[in-house]
Structure formats: C-alpha cells, structure tokens
Amino acid sequence: MALLVSLILAICTGPGLLESSSTVRLVGGPHRCEGRVEVERKGQWGTVCDDGWDLKDAAVVCRELGCGAAKETPSGKSYKPSTDKGQKVLLQLVDCDGTEDALLQCEQNEDVFDCSHNEDAGVVCKLPESVRLVGGHGRCKGRVEVKHQGQWGTVCKAGWNLSASKVVCRQLGCGRAVLAKRCCSTATQGNGPIWLSQASCSGREVSLQDCPSGVWGNHNCTHDEDTWVECEEPFDLRLVGGETRCSGRLEVLHKGVWGSVCDDGWGEEEDQVVCKQLDCGESFSPSVKVQRRFGPGVGRIWLDDVRCSGDERSLEQCQHRFWGYHNCNHKEDVGVICSEQ
Template sequence: MALLFFLILAICTRPGLLESSSSVRLVSGPHHCEGRVEVKRDGQWGTVCDDEWDLNDVAVVCRELGCGAATGTPSGEIYKPLAEEMQPILISEVKCNGTEDTLAQCGQEDDVYDCSHNEDAGASCEIPETVRLVGGPGRCVGRVEVKHRDQWGTVCQAGWNLSAAKVVCQQLGCGKAILTRTYCDKVSHGQGPIWLSQVSCTGQELTVLGCHSEPWGKNNCTHEEDTWVHCEDPFELKLEGGDNHCSGRLVVRHKGTWGSVCDDGWGEKENQVVCRQLGCGKPLSLSPKARKPFGRGVGHIWLDDVHCSGREQSLEKCQHRFWGHHDCTHKEDVAVICSAQDSGFPGA
C-alpha cells in the first residue's frame, strides 16, 4: 500500500502537472502581453530557460494571460532591467503543443543546471482589443465600449471618474484624458448590453478591465447614461528632411502643431527610443555634419533637456522640460538616423 501511495505521488507531481503551485507573468516589456517569462513556484518567481522554447509555448503563455495571438519568441535579454543574478531559473525544455490552457500543463524539466540568465525565455503576444471609443470624431474621442464574450457593450456613467478615463486613454495609445461625460443626444447612445457599471480605477491599471467594477451586466442603467471619454490627440513624432521616414530632423506634435526638439542633453538612449517608436530598428551614429542635409526647423521648439532611460516605448514618457520651454535655436534641432534604411549621409 505504501509503495502504491508513493507511485501515485510521483505520477501526480512529475514536471508539468503542478498546476496549483504555478503561475506565469511577463515582465519588463512594453505592456503586460510582452516581456521576459517568469513562473511562480512555492511563492517565488523565477525565469524560464529558452532550451526548446518555441511559438507553441508562447501561445500557451498568451492564452493563460488573456492576451492575443503569439507573435514571437524574443530573448529575455532584451527586456531591461535583466533578471537578478540570484533569481532562480525554475524550468527548462518546455514542451507545449499549443492547445494547453496554462504553461503548467505542458511538459517541462524542473532540474535546471545548464542554463544562465542570458538564456531566459521571452514571449510576445498581441494585445487583445477589449476597449474602444466609438461615435466620436476620431479614435480618441467617443462612447466607451468594452468587449465581453465577443460582444461589444457600453459602460454606465455610475462610478466613472477621470482616473478611469485616464486608463482608457493610455490603453488606446491616446493622450491624456481631458473630459469624461454623458451625452444627451439620442444619436450618441449605444445599443445592446451595458456591460460595466461602478468602474473604479486608480489610474495605474494597464487596462480598464483591470479596474474594480460590478459583475458583467449587473446594473440599473439605461443607454442615456453611457460614458463618453475625450482624450488629447495622441503624441506623435516623425523624422523629416531625409530620404525616408527613418532618417531626418526630429519633430513632435503637440496640441495639433508640429515642432522641433532641442539637442541639449540628447544622446544614444534618446535615439533608441525614437527609432523604436518609429519601428526603424536601432540608431546609427550621427556626426554634426550629417545634420546639414536635413535642414533647420521653423516654428515651435517643443522639447528641451530630454532624458530617457532607453526603455521607454514613447518619447513622451521621457523626462523633459515643460512643453515649449527651452533656451535653444533651430541650429540645435535634433536629427536621427535609424538602421532600417540606407541613408547614405555622412557620419552614418
């Protein structure tokens, strides 16, 4: 009988079946659906060795986190800050067929002895569309709708505040929330289910579905109480004066107007953020002579003393002086050349 007990125990605790003691997260990425993979065992978070790691494994991680389709198996090394040296590497040789609901259901090895943190696994998933603004003049203004059970529905104004609007604007990649209200015009009213009511956010949530609310569909509201949100125009930047969109003089849009960026304190980390935001690869070195083909800007100089860590997904997230405050001339306009093009300019 004792032998039978230990056999059952061994079968039930073999790698891949410890579901109750395991969970997963993605860290140090641009959003909750991309980053370095970490799993939790016995109350401790550790990384995953990328031996045998493939898109099937990432698909399971994406499903477990409620993200969209798997899009890549990036190295965990690209997500800064890196894992601490003393952080354990908990599993390796993960083998999923891609249909599992959790990573814990996949085959995996718990005895990790030949991996280091430069082999940490990463995962990239699509961000599912769970909120939108409709009926307004653009994607950043309109009636708030959320998706539940593959159906779009509205959000009741009851309990709604500016912190909740802030989360929606950030989730959509728009600017700051500047207005949240109801509209009396019947044309602006939604139809179908009213999914959420008494939404309460701190403003720090990644998605509005991460805020506290009444259970789905539970409310005493009508569509006359549908919530509308007005966000600022999204922050935009571009490079102009070059042969393509990946090289040129940097300009940013603020309050609907394009303006230059002063090069005081500008360096490699700031270039990294610009190239990443534009989807243009990595920055190339740029000598002062290389700026001449791009010319000088005119009009506003919007930003000065910009300081980035290099990890930001948008230049707007970097530290800088108040918009429009500077001590520069257009002789100091920032220019950037990124690797995803053949510039042919001196100094590139």
Template sequence: MALLLNLMLAISTIFVESCLAESPSKVRLVGGAHRCEGRVEVERNGQWGTVCDDGWDWNDLVVVCRELHCGAANRTQSGASYRPPAPEDQKVLIQDVNCTGIEDTLSQCEQNEDVYNCLHSEDAGARCVNPDSDVRLVDGPGRCQGRVEVLHQEQWSTVCKAGWNLRAAKVVCRQLGCGRALLTQRCCNKMTQGKGPIWMRQMSCSGQEANLQDCPLRLLENNCTHNDDTWMECEDPFELRLVGGDNPCAGRLEVLHKGTWGSVCDDNWGEEEDQVVCKQLGCGKSLSPSFKARKSYRPGTGRIWLDDVVCSGKEKSLESCQHRLWGYHDCTHKEDVEVMCTESTPDFGV
C-alpha cells in the same frame, strides 16, 4: 506475425518521439496588460526561457503575433520593461532571431541557441493588437483618450457616465496598456458622442482588476442617452516615430505627448541618442553621421516637445534619457532632430 507487429510498433514509437523532439517550441508573452503583450518567452524541453533582443526587429514581432493569434503587430518593446522581471535563474534560450516575416511560428526562423552574451536586461518584448479586448477608446486624439466603448453581444456600445468612476478608468488604462488613468470631468460633445447602443450597466471595480470584464456588474437605473456617454483619458505611453523619410526607420523624429505629436530639438543630440531611437523602434543601428549628412528632411510644424536630450546609449527607450520638461525649449524647427537607421521595417509606433 506477433514479432512483425512488435517491430512495427517500435519503429512507430521512435518516429513519433523523433517528431515530438523536433516539434515547434511554444511561445508566450509575459507581464503585459493582456496575453498579446509582454516579455517574449519560448519553451525548450519543457523549460521556459527568454529571448535575447540581439537582432530582434519588426519581422520577428510579426511572426510572434501571428503564432499567438494576436492580430496585427503593434510595436516592439524591451522585455525588461515588463513586471515582474524574469527570475535571475531563468535562462535566455535563444538570440539572433532572424525572421523574414512570413513564417507561421518563431521556431521556423533562423536563430542561435548558443547564447553566450545576453542578460535579462536585453530580453526581447512584443506588443500586438489584442483581439480579445472587450473595451476601447474612440474619437480621441490617440488610442489612450476617447469615448469608452465595450463589446457586448458582438456590438460595440457606449458606456453611461452615471455608472463610471476613476477605479473603472484605472482598469481600462491597464487593460489597454496606456499607463495611469487621469482624473477628468470632460464629457463627450456633439462631435464625439456615440450613435449606437448604450451599455446600461454599472461597474463596481476595485481598480485592481486586470480586465473590465472582471468587475462586478449591476443594472443602471438611469435612462441614459448619448449626452451621457463616458469620456476618459489615460497618461500617454511614451511613443516615437520617424516621419518624412523613404521608410519608417529614417526621417524627422517626433514624440507623442498629451495626444499630440511634436518634434525634438537637436541641442546636445548625438550618436548615443540616435542609437537609442533606432533600438526603441526595432530599426537596427544608427547610420554614421557622414551618411546622415547626405539627407535632409522637411522641418516639422507645431509643437517642439523635447530639448537637451542626453542618453548614455544603453537605454532601451528615449523616455529613460535626461531632457528638459516637456514643451520647454529655445529652438526652432530648423533644429529638429533627424535619425537614420540601418533597417527599413514597417512603422509600428502609432
């Protein structure tokens, strides 16, 4: 009997160890403004390593956001843009990830562990909507400008400007992944005032905190009303989109600047610039000029933001390419840039 029990225990141990060896790898995002943004890293045999961005697209991002319980996917981004960068001795563990978008974990997706041609400059990145965020900017022209609201006792409440300063604004911009805080004296008008509760706290931030909730608090003595709601602005992150096409990976190119979308002039524009746009959007590669010539999208209206854009084709973002100062150009909307990419992934640029 004892022999039989020992045999069963040995078999059970082997089975458990086998299951553990085949258990899904862990995933984390490193270097972002919150846990739902950053350079993608996976764990293999107790070792954390990065993911090569070869083949990395929207479907892969959706799965990572789902696995981390990070809400909806927002956009893909180069993992090399997050700081501090991956250590030189850290391994790139997988490449050619190919998810359908319905998997529960990244480990369920097709992937290649035989990494042979990827450097950390090609690390994959991800940004998801952060469900843990306790601050937001609302009623502005974009997600990085607006009335400040904080989540308190499961209610969104406006913030009184009597307890607000530039140091607190720096923390909010960092927390939202919106670049640096801009000094502004603007107040909310009747159209942008809040209508709910008012958070009667003053934050004594140093400006170095990662989250607003890390700042020391004290009660405000002022009797604030919604006439005193705080409005703030952060420098826009560089975002772009393709509009007017059959899918979000084809259409007229628009870039976001100062809360307004505007087009790009096609002076000096070519294959290298197309490749950078498709790469930044996670849309694969650009289609050949002959194929592009068969399509034409309706010209834009409003601002023309960029002209004389020059890329090498190796940049991770159009922001890294040379161009004229924002808004300076000698173009009309008949010269708007059009881009067509090989993929047709969902729009995650806004």
C-alpha cells in the same frame, strides 16, 4: 494501504512536476499583451531564459493570458527593467508544441544554470478587442463601449470614476487618463445595448472586465448616461524635413502635441532605437551633427539628455529628463538618417 498512499503522494509531488498554482504575466510593455515574460514559482516572480524560446512558446503565453495571436518574441531586456533587484531567472529551455493551454504544461527546466537577465524572453501578442472608445478624435478618446456576447454596447456612468478611466486607457495602450467632460450629446451617445453599470475599479486591474460591476445587461440607465473617457495619445515619433520618412528632424508626440528632441548626449545608440522603432533599418547618421540639414523645429522641445542602451524597442523606454524640461534651443534639434531597410 498506507504504503500505496505514500507511493501515490511521492509520484504526484515528484521534482519533475510543476505546481498547479504557477502563473505567467508580461511586464514592461505598453499593454498587458506585450512585455517581458515572468512566471511565479512558490510565491516569487522571475523571468524566463530565451534559450530555445520561439513563437510556439509565445503562443501558449498569449493563450493563457487571453490575448490574441503571438506576433513576435523580442528580447525581454528591451522592456522596462524590473524594480526587484533580486529577481531571478526561474525557467530555462522551455519547449512547447504550441497547443498547450498554459506554460506550466510545456516541457521546461527549473534548474537554470547559464542564463542572465540579458537573455530574458519577451512576447508580443495581438491585443484582443474587448473595449473601445467611439465618437472622439482618434482611438484614445470617446464613448466607452465593451464587447459582450459578440455585440458592442455602452457603459453607464453610474459608479464610474477616474480609476476606471485609467484601466480603460491602459487596456487600449493609450496614455494616462485625463478628466473629461461628461458624455453625451445626441450625436455622440450610443444606441445599442447598455452592457455595464456600477463599474468599481481600483485602477490596478488589467482590463475593465476585471473590475467589480453590476450584472451585465442589468441596469436602470439610458444612453444619456453613457460614459465618456479621454486618454492622452500614446507615445509616437516621426522624422520630418527629409527626403523619405526614414530621415529628418526627430519629433515626438506628447500630450497630443509634436515637439523636438535636444541633441545633448545624443549618439549612435539613440539613433539605432529611433530607426528600429520606425522600422527603418540601421542608423546611417554620420558622426557629425545632421540636424542643420533638416532645419530647426518650432514649438515645444519635449526631450533632453536622452540616454539609450540601444536595446530598447521604443525611445520612450530610454532615460531622459522630465518631459518639457531642457536647456536647449531649436538649433540643437536632433536629426536622424536611417537605412530604410
């Protein structure tokens, strides 16, 4: 009997099998359903090599995280780098058929031999709609509503604080939470079920549903106590003054206000990031400055001393001075011309 038990233990703990405690996360993206793929092995978080990585592998990650369908498999190095300088590449040659419920169920190699962080895998999943802001201007301001049992309902302000607002703003891919007026007027209050009350968030939760709260649907609130949240609008950019949307003076959106970008240090890598983010193909900007062609901007100059590697998916991920800090005037506004393909 002892020999049989020893054989069983040897089989169950053999080197080819992964521990059931393994987990996965997406890091550095705008929300929990997009970013660089990281896995946990023996208490250590590390990345996944993109050798052979495809949408089938991404679909498993999206399913495991409770996100929507897999949309893209970008390079993981296009997201904000890890602050852990000793982080390792922990997996290589992942091969999923796309039906697995977790990444640990896929074939994979933990003996990483020829991958660096330049080959980290990334995933973009569709963000599932389980919370929304209603009644405000834009999707980042309004009455908080959550989806439960297939029906949208409101959240009572009892127990609500700024940490809970931070979770909602992050979950929606909006900017930071700001202090806001209390909800609601007759025109903006809800009229359906009140699903949630006594939400107690630390601010670090991935979603509002992860916060401790009272029993769903059990409360003593009225719609006069519906919760209202305001987030800064997410980062956005545009080209203005050109013949098409893919050429013009560069403007970025910050705190709901459009402003220009100073050309100090601006070059080909920065042009490429802008064109990529706008889905406008490659940069066609000539070597000479092009901003005079599109005229000077007015109002705020938001960014200065921007430095990109060219791999970033968003200009926001590039290095730059603090928002609004610069030594420029509008004669130095950046202009960009893209191929539109």
